[in-house]
Amino acid sequence: MPKRRDILAIVLIVLPWTLLITVWHQSAIAPLLAIRKACHHLVKEIFIIPERLAVRHHRLSDDGVEGKREAGGQAQDSKEYCASDKDIVEVVRTEYVYTRPPPWSDVLPTIHIITPTYSRPVQKAELTRLANTFLHVPNLHWILVEDSQRRTPLVTRLLREMGLNYTHLNVETPRNYKLRGDTRDPRIPRGTMQRNLALRWLRETFNANSSQAGIVYFADDDNTYSLELFEEMRSTRKVSVWPVAFVGGLRYESPKVNAAGKVYGWKTVFDPHRPFAIDMAGFAINLRLILFKPQAYFKLRGVKGGYQESSLLRELVTLNDLEPKAANCTKILVWHTRTEKPVLVNEGKKGFTDPNVEI
Amino acid sequence: MAARMKLKLKTVFVLYFMVSLMGLVYALMQLGQRCDCTEHDMPKDRTISRLRGELHRFQEQIRKSDVTKQPQKLPAKPTIFVITPTYARLVQKAELTRLSQTFLHVPQLHWIVVEDSPHKTPLVSDLLVKSGLAYTHLHMPTAKDRKLQEGDPSWLKPRGVEQRNEGLRWLREDRRAQPGGDNQQGVVYFADDDNTYSLQIFEEMRSTQRVSVWPVGLVGGMKYERPVVEEGKVVRFHTGWRPSRPFPMDMAGFAVSLKLVLANPEACFDGDAPMGFLESSFLQGLVTMDELEPKADNCSKVLVWHTRTEKPKMKREEALQAQGLGSDRAVEV
Numbered sequence: 001m002p003k004r005r006d007i008l009a010i011v012l013i014v015l016p017w018t019l020l021i022t023v024w025h026q027s028a029i030a031p032l033l034a035i036r037k038a039c040h041h042l043v044k045e046i047f048i049i050p051e052r053l054a055v056r057h058h059r060l061s062d063d064g065v066e067g068k069r070e071a072g073g074q075a076q077d078s079k080e081y082c083a084s085d086k087d088i089v090e091v092v093r094t095e096y097v098y099t100r101p102p103p104w105s106d107v108l109p110t111i112h113i114i115t116p117t118y119s120r121p122v123q124k125a126e127l128t129r130l131a132n133t134f135l136h137v138p139n140l141h142w143i144l145v146e147d148s149q150r151r152t153p154l155v156t157r158l159l160r161e162m163g164l165n166y167t168h169l170n171v172e173t174p175r176n177y178k179l180r181g182d183t184r185d186p187r188i189p190r191g192t193m194q195r196n197l198a199l200r201w202l203r204e205t206f207n208a209n210s211s212q213a214g215i216v217y218f219a220d221d222d223n224t225y226s227l228e229l230f231e232e233m234r235s236t237r238k239v240s241v242w243p244v245a246f247v248g249g250l251r252y253e254s255p256k257v258n259a260a261g262k263v264y265g266w267k268t269v270f271d272p273h274r275p276f277a278i279d280m281a282g283f284a285i286n287l288r289l290i291l292f293k294p295q296a297y298f299k300l301r302g303v304k305g306g307y308q309e310s311s312l313l314r315e316l317v318t319l320n321d322l323e324p325k326a327a328n329c330t331k332i333l334v335w336h337t338r339t340e341k342p343v344l345v346n347e348g349k350k351g352f353t354d355p356n357v358e359i
Numbered sequence: 360m361a362a363r364m365k366l367k368l369k370t371v372f373v374l375y376f377m378v379s380l381m382g383l384v385y386a387l388m389q390l391g392q393r394c395d396c397t398e399h400d401m402p403k404d405r406t407i408s409r410l411r412g413e414l415h416r417f418q419e420q421i422r423k424s425d426v427t428k429q430p431q432k433l434p435a436k437p438t439i440f441v442i443t444p445t446y447a448r449l450v451q452k453a454e455l456t457r458l459s460q461t462f463l464h465v466p467q468l469h470w471i472v473v474e475d476s477p478h479k480t481p482l483v484s485d486l487l488v489k490s491g492l493a494y495t496h497l498h499m500p501t502a503k504d505r506k507l508q509e510g511d512p513s514w515l516k517p518r519g520v521e522q523r524n525e526g527l528r529w530l531r532e533d534r535r536a537q538p539g540g541d542n543q544q545g546v547v548y549f550a551d552d553d554n555t556y557s558l559q560i561f562e563e564m565r566s567t568q569r570v571s572v573w574p575v576g577l578v579g580g581m582k583y584e585r586p587v588v589e590e591g592k593v594v595r596f597h598t599g600w601r602p603s604r605p606f607p608m609d610m611a612g613f614a615v616s617l618k619l620v621l622a623n624p625e626a627c628f629d630g631d632a633p634m635g636f637l638e639s640s641f642l643q644g645l646v647t648m649d650e651l652e653p654k655a656d657n658c659s660k661v662l663v664w665h666t667r668t669e670k671p672k673m674k675r676e677e678a679l680q681a682q683g684l685g686s687d688r689a690v691e692v
């Protein structure tokens with residue numbers, strides 16, 4: 001009898017205190033959450049404005065350089081931005097030098113884009129239109145890794161002329177490398193060594209303790225990216241995921257997200273039981289995570305088709321930690337397009353066109 | 360002794376319980392009010408005020424650039440009118456997205472998108488609105504017998520003819536109504552939605568007086584096709600396929616000045632022309648070979664590529680659809 005009473009007593013003592021503590025904890029967090037939301041909203045506004053601003057700057061600066069001025073131009077939607085700012089107190093006059101990428105902001109996390117590339121006829125075209133996309137994204141750092149013995153002049157010149165913030169690396173994948181005993185598929189999947197080199201470069205360049213916020217994204221040179229995608233990935237805390245169109249023989253593959261906003265599976269037909277059934281273009285990793293786990297790399301050999309992404313992600317994060325983006329993985333913001341190999345029949349054996357002309 | 364103990368315990372309990380309950384109620388009341396914890400907010404607050412400052416700076420910039428545009432008296436840069444025929448297929452949204460990202464860098468560009476469809480589709484309408492470009496959205500369906508069927512090779516029937524002609528028709532009608540009449544500055548360029556354009560090509564074509572030409576990469580079964588220039592004039596064309604055509608060029612290899620388009624209201628693309636003669640059917644009535652203006656460093660640089668996008672493999676999608684388990688149609692791809 002006294003024992004039961006003791007238990008009752010303990011319960012009655014402990015219960016209100018635990019309730020008190022949890023409630024107190026909640027009340028301390030709530031104002032912080034509200035502020036973070038406000039921060040996010042403001043950051044979103046600033047992302048959108050530079051896009052329009054970038055256009056205006058190019059037009060203005062173009063005129064400035066050539067000494068002409070535009071008459072009436074295309075002032076479509078600046079009105080909606082300006083209508084509300086009747087209460088601006090300070091007028092900051094900033095002189096912008098004509099730079100094609102948007103001006104660097106010291107608040108936005110940098111997006112490090114790792115693109116492996118290799119020489120083929122469409123290479124310059126692919127890199128050109130990819131660069132045209134990246135020129136719209138603020139705080140972008142392009143890490144281009146060539147699959148070649150030496151850095152080619154084509155890519156070197158292209159990077160220099162584009163005006164993007166870039167790092168140019170190269171590593172050659174050994175061709176026809178035969179492993180003793182591994183007869184299934186001795187080849188290293190394309191782009192793996194290049195991506196690993198970029199990861200190593202990031203780890204050597206950035207200190208784990210520094211406060212530089214960064215996001216790492218693997219972008220192949222033939223895919224198509226919407227500008228919204230880069231703003232979605234900027235808020236990645238560990239690893240964020242979203243749907244990708246035209247992969248796995250489907251209109252799109254996407255992570256399965258439950259009502260609580262957590263990823264619990266993969267909506268794919270091709271092997272949905274992979275640890276991470278997602279395409280290279282469907283996720284982004286926070287730089288801090290890359291630096292904290294310096295052993296995590298893409299597995300070079302013995303990787304089954306479709307398991308490349310899992311080989312890296314399983315060392316970094318669990319399914320529960322994934323952050324779904326793109327409106328809880330319901331919008332398509334990246335397309336896994338592939339460019340046709342051009343038919344060069346008329347070149348013949350000796351080559352019809354002048355080889356000195358770069359394409 | 361036991362009775363007294365019991366009593367004491369009971370009162371202790373009750374007291375304790377009351378105190379805890381009061382504490383809980385106090386905490387719950389605290390939840391509704393604003394907390395005075397300034398030491399937590401500092402870094403977030405600072406970030407917010409910095410962001411606000413940047414936002415205001417940008418807004419001021421836009422407002423200032425708008426204001427300074429008003430009192431202009433000097434002539435504007437010639438507008439480039441880009442006519443793009445497009446049709447619904449899986450990769451349409453992706454193609455138009457990356458095309459619009461390129462065009463967004465080009466000042467004074469007006470995009471004329473003509474859909475091969477009996478009515479304007481919401482996919483294209485929404486994309487154009489969000490693109491931030493100056494645009495015109497038109498539509499013109501191709502007649503059934505002229506349309507490529509599923510499985511036809513791409514060269515069997517000419518594509519985009521009716522759409523380009525519709526673009527020209529709208530342009531002539533719109534420009535007639537503008538002040539300046541037939542003397543307006545402008546350049547007309549036909550840009551297909553799967554090609555790749557560098558930003559330099561648009562600056563090269565802006566100075567077109569009649570018809571300007573340049574090399575095009577990855578076309579005609581070769582690395583590039585180009586006009587051959589001697590002493591600043593085009594003398595012949597370097598192409599691997601039927602070089603005897605009047606203008607053996609690709610659609611992406613030339614631009615026409617607006618003045619010429621307005622001065623020749625009958626000039627348009629002939630859908631009945633034999634394969635490869637589409638461009639010639641348009642240019643024949645407008646210009647002769649020696650009047651062509653070579654651009655891109657006397658036609659020695661490739662600034663535009665005739666890339667083509669693979670059709671995505673939908674085997675699994677089709678299999679799923681047969682079972683009624685296809686992907687959500689509401690999600691736009």
